[in-house]
Amino acid sequence: MTSIKARPISAEEFAPFGELLIPRDVPTRMINEGRCERHHALATVERFGGEAIISILRSEPASLPYSFALLERHPLGSQAFYPMGPDAWLSIVAPDDNGKPGAPIAFLVPAGVGINLHAGTWHGVLTPLDRAADFLVVDRTGEGVNLEEVAIAPVTVQA
Amino acid sequence: MTSIKARPISAEEFAPFGELLIPRDVPTRMINEGRCERHHALATVERFGGEAIISILRSEPASLPYSFALLERHPLGSQAFYPMGPDAWLSIVAPDDNGKPGAPIAFLVPAGVGINLHAGTWHGVLTPLDRAADFLVVDRTGEGVNLEEVAIAPVTVQA
Numbered sequence: 001m002t003s004i005k006a007r008p009i010s011a012e013e014f015a016p017f018g019e020l021l022i023p024r025d026v027p028t029r030m031i032n033e034g035r036c037e038r039h040h041a042l043a044t045v046e047r048f049g050g051e052a053i054i055s056i057l058r059s060e061p062a063s064l065p066y067s068f069a070l071l072e073r074h075p076l077g078s079q080a081f082y083p084m085g086p087d088a089w090l091s092i093v094a095p096d097d098n099g100k101p102g103a104p105i106a107f108l109v110p111a112g113v114g115i116n117l118h119a120g121t122w123h124g125v126l127t128p129l130d131r132a133a134d135f136l137v138v139d140r141t142g143e144g145v146n147l148e149e150v151a152i153a154p155v156t157v158q159a
Numbered sequence: 160m161t162s163i164k165a166r167p168i169s170a171e172e173f174a175p176f177g178e179l180l181i182p183r184d185v186p187t188r189m190i191n192e193g194r195c196e197r198h199h200a201l202a203t204v205e206r207f208g209g210e211a212i213i214s215i216l217r218s219e220p221a222s223l224p225y226s227f228a229l230l231e232r233h234p235l236g237s238q239a240f241y242p243m244g245p246d247a248w249l250s251i252v253a254p255d256d257n258g259k260p261g262a263p264i265a266f267l268v269p270a271g272v273g274i275n276l277h278a279g280t281w282h283g284v285l286t287p288l289d290r291a292a293d294f295l296v297v298d299r300t301g302e303g304v305n306l307e308e309v310a311i312a313p314v315t316v317q318a
Contacts, residue, residue, distance in 0.1 A: 023215050036217065054204065056181070059196075125195070141200060141203075
């Protein structure tokens with residue numbers, strides 16, 4: 001079985017897959033008479049032919065080592081996940097290789113950090129670590145087939 | 160000066176202004192082989208002639224009693240606020256009265272509860288209570304004037 005090591009997420013390494021939802025070093029602008037920083041448009045919602053919606057996902061936890069054999073993608077829209085709880089979580093993504101997922105990468109995401117996956121990005125199912133957790137999700141609804149799932153050879157993520 | 164009392168938020172009382180971003184009593188459906196609840200489309204992003212974006216606002220706190228003399232609205236898009244921190248916050252809204260704000264209502268919102276304001280809803284500036292806080296914000300960008308501010312006779316919110 002293929003084994004990969006979870007690596008700390010960074011905006012640079014994650015850029016091919018999407019954006020991090022964290023404040024920038026410098027706010028875009030101050031609002032509310034200087035009392036509030038706006039870190040503007042960290043991500044734009046992709047919603048080809050549909051609408052952007054806000055949902056909550058409540059997921060049972062995974063723990064490391066964690067094995068998976070399925071990846072999925074949403075060709076018609078981006079999908080943002082923001083963790084509501086105090087725990088780190090895992091974002092598994094893979095580059096596209098001629099319509100199939102290439103070698104997966106497992107990013108360890110700290111508490112308080114969200115991500116936005118670009119439309120069509122291969123990713124694993126939601127994996128909070130160690131404890132169940134709620135995530136605020138911003139994605140797309142509308143006509144069309146927006147889910148593609150692919151079985152892959154099993155991969156294990158090590159701590 | 161007009162004085163109003165902060166009241167606990169409820170989905171029913173907030174309905175004329177927008178939606179609460181909290182899990183429903185029963186999830187819309189189970190995903191990920193039964194390991195994850197999806198509470199689907201708690202809110203739909205309104206973004207007339209524009210796009211939905213995800214931002215972070217980092218605001219200095221207010222404390223009760225809190226006085227304000229300004230309300231604003233965004234006619235071209237909804238605006239969702241999800242608190243990232245462990246503290247309660249205040250959502251001040253007002254019904255529309257012929258293009259001007261009517262009598263304001265101050266809702267006390269617990270930690271872990273977000274709101275989505277419908278397009279055109281009169282509201283106060285962001286008011287985390289007692290400690291500075293970050294909020295995940297989903298709203299609209301695009302052409303057109305999407306901010307209307309109105310000075311009102313001062314109102315004080317009491318605990």
